[in-house]
Amino acid sequence: xxINIDLLISLSLIFVSGLLSFSLAKGRARLHLVNDEPxxxxxxxxxxxxxxxxxxxxxxxxxxxxxxxxxxxxxVVTPYLSESIISLGLDEIIYVKSFLINNIANLTSLVESEFxxxxxxxxxxEKYYLGRFIIFSSLVSLSLIFSLITxxxxxxxxxxxxxxxxxxxxxxxxxxxxxxxxxxxxxxxxIFETIRFFSHVSFFEFIFxxxxxxxxxxxxxxxxxxxxxxxxxxxxxxxLITAVAMSIAAPLGLYSAIFxxxxxxxxxxxxxxxxxxxxxxIPTVVYxxxxxxxxxxxxxxxxxxLGLTVAxxxxxxxxxxxxxxxxxxxxxxxxxxxxxxxxxxxxGSLALGATKxxxxxxxxxxxxLPGIVSALLLAISRAIGETMIVVMAAGLAANLTANPLxxxxxxxxxxxxxxxxxxxxxxxxxxxxxxxxxxLFTITLxxxxxxxxxxxxxxxxxx
Amino acid sequence: xxxxxxxxxxxxxxxxxxxxxxxIVAAASMLAVIISSMAYKAIPAFNxxxxxxxxxxxxxxxxxxxxxxxxxxxxxxxxxxxxxxIEDRSEKRKLSKLISSSSSYILQDFIIENPSYINKKFYxxxxxxxxxxxxYKGYVDTSxxxxxxxxxxDEVLWLEYLYSLGRVKNKISSNLxxxxxxxxxxxxxxxxxxxxxxxxxxxxxxxxxxxGVFTAIYLENFAVKNRLxxxxxxxxxxxxxVPSIIFGLLGLAVFINFFGMPRSVPLVGGLVLSLMTLPxxxxxxxxxxxxxxxxxxxAALAMGASEMQVxxxxxxxxxLPGIFTGTIIxxxxxxxxxxxxxxxxxxxxxxxxPGSISDPATALPVQIYIWADSPExxxxxxTSAATLILIxxxxxxxxVAVILRKKYEVKW
Numbered sequence: 001x002x003i004n005i006d007l008l009i010s011l012s013l014i015f016v017s018g019l020l021s022f023s024l025a026k027g028r029a030r031l032h033l034v035n036d037e038p039x040x041x042x043x044x045x046x047x048x049x050x051x052x053x054x055x056x057x058x059x060x061x062x063x064x065x066x067x068x069x070x071x072x073x074x075x076v077v078t079p080y081l082s083e084s085i086i087s088l089g090l091d092e093i094i095y096v097k098s099f100l101i102n103n104i105a106n107l108t109s110l111v112e113s114e115f116x117x118x119x120x121x122x123x124x125x126e127k128y129y130l131g132r133f134i135i136f137s138s139l140v141s142l143s144l145i146f147s148l149i150t151x152x153x154x155x156x157x158x159x160x161x162x163x164x165x166x167x168x169x170x171x172x173x174x175x176x177x178x179x180x181x182x183x184x185x186x187x188x189x190x191i192f193e194t195i196r197f198f199s200h201v202s203f204f205e206f207i208f209x210x211x212x213x214x215x216x217x218x219x220x221x222x223x224x225x226x227x228x229x230x231x232x233x234x235x236x237x238x239x240l241i242t243a244v245a246m247s248i249a250a251p252l253g254l255y256s257a258i259f260x261x262x263x264x265x266x267x268x269x270x271x272x273x274x275x276x277x278x279x280x281x282i283p284t285v286v287y288x289x290x291x292x293x294x295x296x297x298x299x300x301x302x303x304x305x306l307g308l309t310v311a312x313x314x315x316x317x318x319x320x321x322x323x324x325x326x327x328x329x330x331x332x333x334x335x336x337x338x339x340x341x342x343x344x345x346x347x348g349s350l351a352l353g354a355t356k357x358x359x360x361x362x363x364x365x366x367x368x369l370p371g372i373v374s375a376l377l378l379a380i381s382r383a384i385g386e387t388m389i390v391v392m393a394a395g396l397a398a399n400l401t402a403n404p405l406x407x408x409x410x411x412x413x414x415x416x417x418x419x420x421x422x423x424x425x426x427x428x429x430x431x432x433x434x435x436x437x438x439x440l441f442t443i444t445l446x447x448x449x450x451x452x453x454x455x456x457x458x459x460x461x462x463x
Numbered sequence: 464x465x466x467x468x469x470x471x472x473x474x475x476x477x478x479x480x481x482x483x484x485x486x487i488v489a490a491a492s493m494l495a496v497i498i499s500s501m502a503y504k505a506i507p508a509f510n511x512x513x514x515x516x517x518x519x520x521x522x523x524x525x526x527x528x529x530x531x532x533x534x535x536x537x538x539x540x541x542x543x544x545x546x547x548x549i550e551d552r553s554e555k556r557k558l559s560k561l562i563s564s565s566s567s568y569i570l571q572d573f574i575i576e577n578p579s580y581i582n583k584k585f586y587x588x589x590x591x592x593x594x595x596x597x598x599y600k601g602y603v604d605t606s607x608x609x610x611x612x613x614x615x616x617d618e619v620l621w622l623e624y625l626y627s628l629g630r631v632k633n634k635i636s637s638n639l640x641x642x643x644x645x646x647x648x649x650x651x652x653x654x655x656x657x658x659x660x661x662x663x664x665x666x667x668x669x670x671x672x673x674x675g676v677f678t679a680i681y682l683e684n685f686a687v688k689n690r691l692x693x694x695x696x697x698x699x700x701x702x703x704x705v706p707s708i709i710f711g712l713l714g715l716a717v718f719i720n721f722f723g724m725p726r727s728v729p730l731v732g733g734l735v736l737s738l739m740t741l742p743x744x745x746x747x748x749x750x751x752x753x754x755x756x757x758x759x760x761x762a763a764l765a766m767g768a769s770e771m772q773v774x775x776x777x778x779x780x781x782x783l784p785g786i787f788t789g790t791i792i793x794x795x796x797x798x799x800x801x802x803x804x805x806x807x808x809x810x811x812x813x814x815x816x817p818g819s820i821s822d823p824a825t826a827l828p829v830q831i832y833i834w835a836d837s838p839e840x841x842x843x844x845x846t847s848a849a850t851l852i853l854i855x856x857x858x859x860x861x862x863v864a865v866i867l868r869k870k871y872e873v874k875w
Contacts, residue, residue: 069723071723074723172677172681172685175673175674175681177695179678179699179742183701185713185717186705252490255485256483256487258483259484272491274865282497283798283799283800283801284799285835286828286854290497290500290501293504327490355472358475378704385706387706387707392832392836415712416806419712419805440709441706444705452697
């Protein structure tokens with residue numbers, strides 16, 4: 001709590017100094033105007049120039065402090081752990097550390113706690129106040145230094161507007177690197193943890209192994225104590241469910257797109273399209289619930305009626321519901337590409353006496369094929385990465401089978417089951433989730449890039 | 464010959480058109496099936512059967528601590544007084560399990576709010592447990608063998624007896640909307656999860672809107688065409704198609720493990736969802752900026768405006784409706800997202816209503832997931848109701864976006 005108050009104090013320090021320098025610089029520029037001197041930039045830009053330089057350096061210091069807040073606090077607190085606590089084990093250490101961090105500002109609770117001697121408590125508390133003083137004073141002095149330097153720059157001829165715009169441009173550029181940073185963050189965190197995973201489990205066992213049971217036993221001597229991490233059943237399970245989903249989404253989506261782009265009147269189109277898009281807008285958790293509660297049992301009882309054994313969590317149920325979810329992705333993209341086929345091609349075919357169906361099959365479809373393929377690729381990548389439907393409606397056991405009536409598990413299901421709940425962070429079990437994540441990321445990335453390349457080539461052909 | 468061929472071709476034509484129509488009807492009817500099955504299953508979630516019990520507090524001394532009163536005992540005594548013939552201890556225990564175990568807390572809260580009831584005899588409505596409640600709602604098939612249902616024959620007799628006393632009332636219940644989560648289905652609600660969702664989405668909005676809009680402005684107006692810009696653009700397009708669960712992994716590895724942020728808090732949830740929403744906002748903002756005709760920009764430049772002034776005085780105001788629409792759609796997607804939140808621990812069982820970005824919280828879609836995983840049958844109704852509310856909210860949000868676009872969109 002006190003640390004939040006400290007944050008508030010720092011922010012107000014920064015912004016008050018920014019406001020002060022703004023009004024000072026603006027006032028000085030105004031003075032020139034009053035004296036009828038030819039000012040190059042408007043007074044407000046003078047103010048903005050100085051105040052931006054006052055605020056931004058200390059604000060970025062504050063942000064970096066915030067980002068590394070827990071690391072810094074950890075570093076401060078660690079020397080205060082007594083031998084007896086360190087010997088107690090990891091959980092205790094974490095607990096004591098978080099206690100010390102949370103109560104660092106509160107001298108009485110530090111003194112009363114059993115973790116610290118009285119002297120240590122006083123010294124830790126002193127360190128907190130010292131650190132606070134250092135942070136506040138460095139924020140203020142940073143602001144002061146930059147405002148003084150920039151204030152000295154101001155003159156009648158000074159082009160404050162251009163400088164301010166350059167600062168803004170730079171900020172915008174920083175924002176635009178966020179996307180790159182995110183990608184880098186994804187790649188690095190996945191690769192880093194995956195490398196750690198492969199120090200536990202060999203790469204070839206992971207890629208080519210056919211047995212997946214990540215439970216590590218409690219005792220060393222138990223059977224299967226190390227767990228086995230052969231990912232083949234997960235990939236086949238993912239493929240099976242994706243195949244079921246696509247066998248529903250591809251025909252329904254494509255025929256819907258053909259109807260919408262070739263047969264429907266513009267008015268019908270206007271209200272059918274949003275209805276289809278609602279299907280894409282429904283949260284996946286809803287589909288998952290629907291699949292687990294309604295479709296799964298329905299498929300099973302249908303199977304029983306036909307004399308087949310069907311698992312309640314069959315790949316068919318999960319895949320079918322996923323297929324419904326994906327219909328709009330297929331239909332709206334392929335609708336767009338089919339509508340983009342030049343009208344001259346269509347009219348030419350119709351003028352030669354072909355029916356609409358023949359035109360679609362022989363002219364429009366081939367012309368739009370690259371776009372349709374990329375729509376399907378994107379839909380497949382959606383299906384592979386889809387999580388909630390399979391978590392709720394597909395199984396947990398990794399069966400190596402191609403039978404859609406049996407229960408299979410997928411990559412995403414395993415990521416969720418490995419990482420939800422209590423976990424220690426160094427076990428092969430949790431690291432395996434990151435290895436699976438890296439596979440998933442790579443596969444979807446390749447599919448997306450392919451789709452993008454195909455679309456780009458296709459666009460070039462008709463533009 | 465050719466006539467026959469002609470007919471055949473036209474039959475094929477009709478068939479082809481029919482396939483298209485059937486596909487659309489099938490897709491649309493799936494939507495109808497999902498919503499109507501949810502609506503049908505949600506019906507029992509909106510009311511609760513309550514039992515009117517006479518609470519006798521006349522021999523409680525008023526100076527005893529309110530928290531120390533044995534509320535559970537009071538409720539039991541009152542319930543047992545309706546069944547004077549039951550003496551057996553285990554039978555009594557079974558009897559007391561007909562009413563919700565949360566009743567004693569509800570009674571306690573009631574007494575704390577109205578201390579004047581101490582020393583008095585009064586009537587108080589208590590909730591039934593989920594199983595008894597479902598029995599009254601007609602969801603227990605008494606023709607099944609006893610071992611296959613949650614309510615056995617004794618309990619059926621007792622519940623029917625209570626009903627014949629006229630003490631059982633069917634009340635519309637606001638628990639679902641106003642309570643936090645609970646292990647007892649009869650008092651569980653999604654208010655806490657909704658607040659958690661709202662806080663998370665607020666964080667998402669605060670972070671992703673400025674970053675997204677400014678990124679789009681930079682790429683659209685200021686960026687020099689070079690390798691770096693190209694790389695950034697490809698990156699954004701790719702990020703838009705990365706599975707959401709990958710963002711969860713990123714949040715877990717970077718925010719929680721590396722930066723040491725706490726688990727289960729809306730701050731981390733908002734961070735993760737904002738990274739996920741960012742590409743959507745950037746892409747829609749760019750297309751909104753592109754749709755402003757170049758003549759506007761050229762006119763402003765010709766009048767001596769700087770690049771920055773062109774953007775902030777002319778392009779941005781004109782593109783704002785489109786930007787808002789894109790942002791709303793992006794946020795709606797984030798609102799319905801649950802997979803990344805599972806990985807950063809927002810799947811915990813949380814009773815308290817979260818009050819800040821650093822309180823443990825869960826989100827509405829995750830609450831649906833948690834309830835769907837619970838074995839109690841009464842949660843099916845709760846889950847369906849929460850699902851309906853979620854879909855309704857999302858359709859509403861999207862409708863607002865569409866209306867906003869229709870109303871403020873500038874036609875050039």
